[in-house]
Structure formats: structure tokens, C-alpha cells
Amino acid sequence: MDISTREITLTVGEAAERVGLTTYTLRWYEQEGLVAPVGRDSAGRRRYTPGDVDWLFLLTRLRRTGMPVRDMRRYAELARQGDRTLGARRALFEAHRDRVLQRMADLEEDLKVLNYKIDAYRRAEHETR
């Protein structure tokens, strides 16, 4: 089923710019099963629907929070299986949220070390001057 160019769909290049990924990555995500096969126009070129773009946006958030591509693929598979996996998807997100919270807590601790060091350098600079 071809998608008309006149719809509000985007080309790879446009979609890539919207979501902040490269065209290479977009095709690779599709190949890796992170994205369901994208619709094509009559010339065989990908046309990204607003729904596709939303999905990609979500993927970028997952990726940025450190979710491995492997887990993103697992999530994509669940999503393709429809409503009966809603619970599994929620569990996946909750587990991931916990990991993100843990990472944020770690970062706060590490930040203390950084600040302590900066202060120490400040004091040392004062000394040697």
C-alpha cells in the first residue's frame, strides 16, 4: 500500500532532522526492528507518518536515558503485539524508570565529588598565588 506524497508524511531526511537522528540511523533502526517497516511512496521511498515520528521520538528518549538497543527492540516487539502486552510494556518502562532514577542518584553523588574537587582547586590556586 503506497502512501501519497501529498499526505503530511516526511521523507527520511525530514524525519531524521525532526527527531535528531541521521538518515543512516533511521534506516538502521528499521532494519533492527526498532521501527515497524515504514510506508513507501510509488518510487519506493520511505514516508514517515506523524505516528512514525512520534514513535521515533519516544525511541530517542529511551535511547538518551541509556536503554540498550536490544531492550528497545524487545519493547518494539511488544508494541507490535497489541493491547495484550500493555502490562509487559508498563513493567518494562517501570523497571527502566527505576534504573534512570538510580543513575540520577549516582550522578548527584558524583557531582558532589566534582564540586569538592573544584573547591579544592580554588583553594589551592589561592595558596600558590
Next chain:
Amino acid sequence: MDISTREITLTVGEAAERVGLTTYTLRWYEQEGLVAPVGRDSAGRRRYTPGDVDWLFLLTRLRRTGMPVRDMRRYAELARQGDRTLGARRALFEAHRDRVLQRMADLEEDLKVLNYKIDAYRRAEHETR
């Protein structure tokens, strides 16, 4: 200059466990110049002083906050040049702290998306049941 085994120094294995890195990584860090050449005992085995361990601990914090090894090496080089690089080291830490703060802000934003999604799944589960 050999270091006596009777000192409170640690072997690679012990140091690795203390700082949460593998022995492979510890030797690799040294090879990469992230750590100044570590003292050896009479048998040529590495002996890590408390100071070495402190330094390694700091490196793990930098690493965990996402500093690339390249930058850690640059920092190590500055540190080896003594007090005259105190300002540069402080600047390096301040710039890194800013990046960490930015990343934390990003994570907070991403967390909102996760929470929104979890809520949406919860509502959807309620519907389909």
C-alpha cells in the same frame, strides 16, 4: 624504586576490587596514561598506594559521569605537570560539571516522558480489562 610488600599497598587484584574495575582495566588505564606508572615490588608486580587508589576512585567518578577516556587522559597529563595547571584542571572540572548538570536536566525531562507513558499504559490496562 621498589616498594616493600609490607607497606599498605595493594596488588592489582585488590586495587581492582576496591575501585570496582577489573585488573584488565587497571593495566589498560596505566597503559593509556590515565594513571602514572604504578610502583612495583621486587618481583615486578604492581603495588598500588593509597594515593593511587584515591586517584583511581576519582577516575571512576569521572568515567561514570560520562567523561571520555580521552579527556581523562588530558586531565591526567595536567595533573602530572604540577601546580601550574591547577587553573586548567579546575576549568576542566567546571566544564564537565556543566555537562553533567545538563545531562541531569535532560534525564528529568526524559523521566517525564517515561512517567507519562506509564500512566497511559495504566489507563489503557484499565480500559481493556
Next chain:
DNA sequence: GGTTGACTTCGTGTGCACTCGAACTGGAAG
């Protein structure tokens, strides 16, 4: 004094997430 186990160096291999080059094709503009 033989065995064990942790160390040594050296080069090679691994996993992840892209990233790119090559060769080709199709639609739009001049």
C-alpha cells in the same frame, strides 16, 4: 620441592551503536 594462583607482557578479540562507501534509481527543475 612441587603445586597453586596471582601476577607479568603482548597482541588480538568483542560488543555496541552507529556510519559510510558504492552502485544505483527516480522525480523535479531548468
Next chain:
DNA sequence: CTTCCAGTTCGAGTGCACACGAAGTCAACC
């Protein structure tokens, strides 16, 4: 009709941060 650009597939290459196997050495313990 030609030129040009953005798209296509496919396989190969890149960068980062380790991880590991092989071959050997040495101190400690039974």
C-alpha cells in the same frame, strides 16, 4: 533532455572502552 539531488540496498568500516588468551614468572603454602 540533461542535470541534480535525495533517496534506495548491501556490506563493510569506525570509535570507544574494555576483555581476554597465551606464554611465562614468582612467591607462598603444603
